[in-house]
Amino acid sequence: QVQLVQSGAEVKKPGASVKVSCKASGYTFTSYDINWVRQATGQGLEWMGWMNPNSGNTGYAQKFQGRVTMTRNTSITTAYMELSSLRSEDTAVYYCARGVRTCSGGNCLYLSDYWGQGTLVTVSS
Amino acid sequence: EIVLTQSPDFQSVTPKEKVTITCRASQSIGTSLHWYQQKPDQSPKLLIKYASQSFSGVPSRFSGSGSGTDFTLTINSLEAEDAATYYCHQSSSLPHTFGQGTKLEIK
Numbered sequence: 001q002v003q004l005v006q007s008g009a010e011v012k013k014p015g016a017s018v019k020v021s022c023k024a025s026g027y028t029f030t031s032y033d034i035n036w037v038r039q040a041t042g043q044g045l046e047w048m049g050w051m052n053p054n055s056g057n058t059g060y061a062q063k064f065q066g067r068v069t070m071t072r073n074t075s076i077t078t079a080y081m082e083l084s085s086l087r088s089e090d091t092a093v094y095y096c097a098r099g100v101r102t103c104s105g106g107n108c109l110y111l112s113d114y115w116g117q118g119t120l121v122t123v124s125s
Numbered sequence: 126e127i128v129l130t131q132s133p134d135f136q137s138v139t140p141k142e143k144v145t146i147t148c149r150a151s152q153s154i155g156t157s158l159h160w161y162q163q164k165p166d167q168s169p170k171l172l173i174k175y176a177s178q179s180f181s182g183v184p185s186r187f188s189g190s191g192s193g194t195d196f197t198l199t200i201n202s203l204e205a206e207d208a209a210t211y212y213c214h215q216s217s218s219l220p221h222t223f224g225q226g227t228k229l230e231i232k
Contacts, residue, residue, distance in 0.1 A: 035221070045161075045169065045212055045223040061220040095168055109175065110216040111159060115168040 002026040004096050004116035011122045017084040020119045022096035029077035030054040033099030035112050036070065036081045038092040046092075050099055051079060086123045093118040127151050129213050131224035139232045144200040146227045148213035153193045157217035160189055160198045163226075164209045172211075173198060205231050 007021040022034060036048040049060035051070040058070045069082045079096060097112040128151040138144055148158065156176040161169035171180045173189035176196055186201040200207055208231045213224040 037223075044226050045214070047221040047223065059219060097169075109157060110221075111171075111174050112214070112216070112221075113171050113174070113180070115170070118168050 002098065002114045004098065004114060006094075006096060006116040006119045009120040009122070011124065012086050014087055014123055014125055016086050016123075017082055018086060018121050019080055019082040020094050020096075020121070022079045022081070022116050024077045024079065024098070027098070029072075030074055033101060034070070034072070034079040035097045035099045036068075037095045037097060037112075037115075039095070039118075040089075040092040043092075048081070048094075053079060083121075086121075088123050091121065091123045093120050095119075126220055127154060127215050127218060127222050129215055129222055129224035131211075131213055131227050133227060134225065135228045135230070137230045137232055138203055140203055140205055142203050144203055144207075144229065146198045146211055146213075148191075148196045148198070148224050150194045150196075150215060154215045154217035156192050157215055158189075158191065158196045159214045159216065160187075161212045161214060162207075162209045163212065169212065200229075203229075203231070207231070 003025045005023045010018050012018050030053045033050050035050045038046050051058045053072045067084050072079045095118050096116040098114045100111045102109045130149045132147050158176045160173040162172050163169045172183050172187050176191050177189045188199045190197050210226045210228045212226050
């Protein structure tokens with residue numbers, strides 16, 4: 001079965017960086033994208049960006065451009081999301097989700113189906 | 126950026142009741158609209174994909190409809206385990222966005 005298992009909770013100081021991992025299993029890692037979504041406590045869901053594990057191509061929400069980097073290690077079927085210059089507003093649960101891209105005749109449909117369990121990142125001095 | 130607006134924000138309902146949640150997009154998104162259920166301290170779970178297609182393993186009481194800018198999630202014969210927050214999500218164009226969520230409380 002499809003599983004995405006994320007790394008454990010992190011506590012960071014303002015200005016630091018955090019790197020969250022997402023280990024995929026139960027499917028061919030390079031055949032599906034990985035999306036990252038975050039959720040501040042008691043708040044809604046915020047999409048951060050996507051990565052294609054096969055090509056390494058990425059796309060980031062403008063809000064996070066310049067601060068976020070999404071990478072992967074295909075040999076261990078693991079995706080990473082690194083967020084730098086952390087501030088208190090970055091305190092949130094960060095989720096990875098598998099992205100399914102289906103293209104036909106030049107049109108592509110996209111869907112995030114399975115999600116990881118989430119990683120709490122706390123930014124505090 | 127496409128804005129998704131859900132209504133209501135909160136609803137208190139009794140078991141076996143029928144529930145309808147709506148999601149309106151700020152511009153047409155075809156059927157690239159998905160519904161997720163999130164229970165406290167859990168990750169979101171996909172219920173409905175592409176507006177009306179049930180995801181694998183989802184109970185048949187959950188259904189979706191709509192296209193363009195107006196979408197609906199319907200829960201027939203609500204059960205106590207359906208207490209959760211429900212989000213709509215569009216993947217028609219970047220950045221992908223979510224509705225603000227609808228919290229369902231079971232009386």
